[in-house]
Amino acid sequence: MIPADRQRQILSLVTQDKVVQVQDLSERFGVSVLTIRRDLDHLAEQGLVERTHGGATLRRSLPIEPAYAQKALEFPQEKRAIAEAAAALIDDGDTVFINSGSTTFEVLKALREHRITIVTNNIDAAWIANEEAQFRLVFVGGVYRTRSHSVSGGLSQPIIDQVYANKAIIGVDGFSLSAGLTTPVIEEAETTRRMIDRTVGKVIVVATGNKIGVLSNFSTVAATDIDVLITDDRGDKLLSRDELGDKDIELIIAR
Amino acid sequence: MIPADRQRQILSLVTQDKVVQVQDLSERFGVSVLTIRRDLDHLAEQGLVERTHGGATLRRSLPIEPAYAQKALEFPQEKRAIAEAAAALIDDGDTVFINSGSTTFEVLKALREHRITIVTNNIDAAWIANEEAQFRLVFVGGVYRTRSHSVSGGLSQPIIDQVYANKAIIGVDGFSLSAGLTTPVIEEAETTRRMIDRTVGKVIVVATGNKIGVLSNFSTVAATDIDVLITDDRGDKLLSRDELGDKDIELIIAR
DNA sequence: ATTATAATTCAAAAAAGTTCAAATATTATT
DNA sequence: AATAATATTTGAACTTTTTTGAATTATAAT
Numbered sequence: 001m002i003p004a005d006r007q008r009q010i011l012s013l014v015t016q017d018k019v020v021q022v023q024d025l026s027e028r029f030g031v032s033v034l035t036i037r038r039d040l041d042h043l044a045e046q047g048l049v050e051r052t053h054g055g056a057t058l059r060r061s062l063p064i065e066p067a068y069a070q071k072a073l074e075f076p077q078e079k080r081a082i083a084e085a086a087a088a089l090i091d092d093g094d095t096v097f098i099n100s101g102s103t104t105f106e107v108l109k110a111l112r113e114h115r116i117t118i119v120t121n122n123i124d125a126a127w128i129a130n131e132e133a134q135f136r137l138v139f140v141g142g143v144y145r146t147r148s149h150s151v152s153g154g155l156s157q158p159i160i161d162q163v164y165a166n167k168a169i170i171g172v173d174g175f176s177l178s179a180g181l182t183t184p185v186i187e188e189a190e191t192t193r194r195m196i197d198r199t200v201g202k203v204i205v206v207a208t209g210n211k212i213g214v215l216s217n218f219s220t221v222a223a224t225d226i227d228v229l230i231t232d233d234r235g236d237k238l239l240s241r242d243e244l245g246d247k248d249i250e251l252i253i254a255r
Numbered sequence: 256m257i258p259a260d261r262q263r264q265i266l267s268l269v270t271q272d273k274v275v276q277v278q279d280l281s282e283r284f285g286v287s288v289l290t291i292r293r294d295l296d297h298l299a300e301q302g303l304v305e306r307t308h309g310g311a312t313l314r315r316s317l318p319i320e321p322a323y324a325q326k327a328l329e330f331p332q333e334k335r336a337i338a339e340a341a342a343a344l345i346d347d348g349d350t351v352f353i354n355s356g357s358t359t360f361e362v363l364k365a366l367r368e369h370r371i372t373i374v375t376n377n378i379d380a381a382w383i384a385n386e387e388a389q390f391r392l393v394f395v396g397g398v399y400r401t402r403s404h405s406v407s408g409g410l411s412q413p414i415i416d417q418v419y420a421n422k423a424i425i426g427v428d429g430f431s432l433s434a435g436l437t438t439p440v441i442e443e444a445e446t447t448r449r450m451i452d453r454t455v456g457k458v459i460v461v462a463t464g465n466k467i468g469v470l471s472n473f474s475t476v477a478a479t480d481i482d483v484l485i486t487d488d489r490g491d492k493l494l495s496r497d498e499l500g501d502k503d504i505e506l507i508i509a510r
Numbered sequence: 511a512t513t514a515t516a517a518t519t520c521a522a523a524a525a526a527g528t529t530c531a532a533a534t535a536t537t538a539t540t
Numbered sequence: 541a542a543t544a545a546t547a548t549t550t551g552a553a554c555t556t557t558t559t560t561g562a563a564t565t566a567t568a569a570t
Contacts, residue, residue: 002535003549019260022525032551037526053525053558054257123381123394130401139378139406141396141414146385151394158413159396257525258559277515287561292516308515308568 001029007039014049014058021055078208078232079103081254083110085230086169086206090114094166097195098122100150100188101171103206111135119163121150121191138163140191152187160194168199170226174214175207177243180223182216189218196220202227209234223247230254256284262294269304269313270329276310330463333487334358336509337461338365340485341424344459345369349421352450353377355405355443356426358461366390374418376405376446393418395446407442415449423454425481429469430462432498435478437471444473451475457482464489478502485509 006029014020022040026033040056043049049056083106090096092115098104100122108125111118112133118125119138129137140159142151170192174182183189196203203226212235229244230252244251261284269275277295281288295311298304304311338361345351347370353359355377363380366373367388373380374393384392395414397406425447429437438444451458458481467490484499485507499506 019257019263021257021260033525034551035549038549050259052257052259055259057259057263123378126378126381126399126404129399130404137399138410139394139396139399141394141406141411144381144384144392144394149381149385151396155393155414155417156396158417159410162410162413288515289561290559293559 079106083107085254097165097168104171152191166201174216181220204228212238334361338362340509352420352423359426407446421456429471436475444475459483467493
C-alpha cells in the first residue's frame with residue numbers, strides 16, 4: 001500500500017468516527033506507530049485533521065473537507081515570494097481590493113496579520129478569515145463560479161461602487177505591455193475593471209512569469225492603468241525596462 | 256481511549272444533559288476524578304462548558320454567538336431529516352433564498368442535485384458548489400463574519416433587491432409563536448428580513464427542537480410572516496397546533 | 511464543623527519529537 | 541535499457557513532552 005492511499009483511508013476513518021488512535025491505525029494498517037504519526041502530521045498540515053495526543057480528530061472548524069489546499073500548486077515558491085512582496089506594500093488601515101486567482105490567494109494568506117479591510121470576490125478568502133486572520137473581510141456578491149472559486153458579474157457592481165479603496169491587488173491570466181491585463185472570463189474582467197476604477201491609490205498587479213506576455217480572451221484594463229507589477233525572475237526576462245518606464249509602471253522582482 | 260476523544264464525549268454529554276458530575280464521569284470513563292477535572296478545565300478554557308463545583312454545565316446563553324464549530328455538531332440526525340424535508344418542497348427552476356446557519360447548511364447539501372438558483376449569504380455554500388452541485392449559486396455580498404461563516408449587513412441589500420425569489424428557506428436561532436424569528440446578530444436579522452421581503456412564494460423556516468420557544472436578541476420577522484415550519488419531534492411537543500393554525504403556519508415534522 | 515471538591519506537587523507511564531540508517535521508489539544520465 | 545543519483549518512506553534508538561494518578565494541602569458548600 002502506498003502512503004497516499006493509506007492517508008486517504010485514514011482521512012475517511014476520521015470523518016466517519018470523528019476520532020482515530022495512533023495505536024489502532026498502526027495495527028490496522030500493519031505499520032509502525034511512527035509511520036501513522038507521520039501520516040497524521042501530514043494530514044494535519046493540510047488542515048484536514050487536528051492532531052491530538054494519541055491520535056487525531058476531525059477538524060472542528062471545517063464542516064466539510066477543503067480541496068483548496070491540494071490545488072493551485074504551480075510555482076508555489078514564486079507565488080509565495082510575490083505575495084510577500086505585495087503584502088509589504090500594504091499598510092495597516094488600508095482598504096484593499098483583491099480579485100480572484102491562486103496568486104491573489106497567496107497574497108490573502110500573506111496579509112493574515114494585517115489590520116486592514118479587504119474587499120474581494122475570492123471566496124477562498126473565507127478560509128483564511130476563519131483561521132483567525134486580523135483583517136476585516138468584505139465579499140462583493142454575484143454569481144459563484146466553481147472554476148475560479150470566485151463571484152463576478154453585474155451583481156457585484158453595486159457593492160464595489162460603495163467602496164473607494166486605497167490599493168488594489170490584481171491577479172491576471174495574461175499581462176502584456178501592449179494588450180494590458182486579460183482574463184478568459186468576461187464577468188471576471190468586468191469585476192476586476194470595476195475594482196480598478198474604484199481604487200484611488202496604487203494598482204498592484206501580481207503575476208508569475210508564465211503570465212507575462214500572454215494574451216487571454218477578454219481585456220480588463222490597459223497596462224497604463226496599473227502602477228506596480230510584481231513578478232519573478234522569469235517574468236523579469238520578458239519585460240523591457242524602457243517600455244515599463246514609458247508606461248510609468250514600477251517593477252518589483254520577488255525572490 | 257485518548258484524551259481528545261474523552262473530552263469530545265464529555266462535551267456531547269454536557270450539551271445533552273446540561274450538567275455533568277466529576278464523580279459520574281470518572282466512573283463512566285474509568286479514569287480518576289483528577290483526569291476528569293483536567294478535562295473539564297480544558298473544555299472550560301475553550302469556552303465550551305462552564306466549570307462548577309463537582310462538575311460542569313452547559314454555557315449559559317450569552318448575548319454573543321456560539322462558536323460555529325460547536326453548533327455544527329449538534330443534533331446532526333435531526334438537521335439532516337429537516338433538511339431533506341425542506342429540499343422536498345423545492346422544485347426545479349425555483350429561485351430560493353437561503354440564509355446562514357448550520358441547519359440551512361444541511362439544506363444546501365440536500366439541494367445538491369436540484370436544478371435551481373440559490374441566493375444566499377452562507378459562504379459555506381461554495382464548498383458544496385465546488386463538489387459538482389447542480390444548482391446555480393449567487394452570493395449576496397457584505398461583511399464576512401467568521402462566527403457564522405456568512406456575510407450580512409447593509410452592503411448585501413442592493414443584491415437582494417435585484418432578486419425576487421419563489422421560496423425562502425430560513426434558519427433561526429430562536430423561534431416562538433409570540434416573538435417570531437430572532438437572531439443574536441442585528442446584521443443577520445436585517446439580511447434575513449430583506450430576503451423574506453423579497454420572497455413571493457413560501458417562506459420555510461427550518462429549526463431543530465432546541466430553537467423552538469427560544470428568544471434571541473434581535474427580531475427578524477413575526478411568526479405570521481412565515482408559511483411553513485419544519486422541525487423535529489422535540490420541537491413538535493413545544494408547539495400548539497391551534498396557535499399555528501391561527502397564524503396560518505403549516506407544520507412539518509421531519510423524522 | 512464536617513465533608514466533599516479543588517489546587518499543588520511529584521513520580522510513573524505513555525506518547526510524541528529527534529536523529530539516524532536501511533529499504534524503496536523516482537528521476538536523471540549514459 | 542541499464543545504471544547511477546536522488547528523493548521518499550520506513551522503522552529503530554533515544555530524548556523530551558504530555559498525560560495520569562497518588563499524596564498532600566487548601567478551599568468551598570451545607
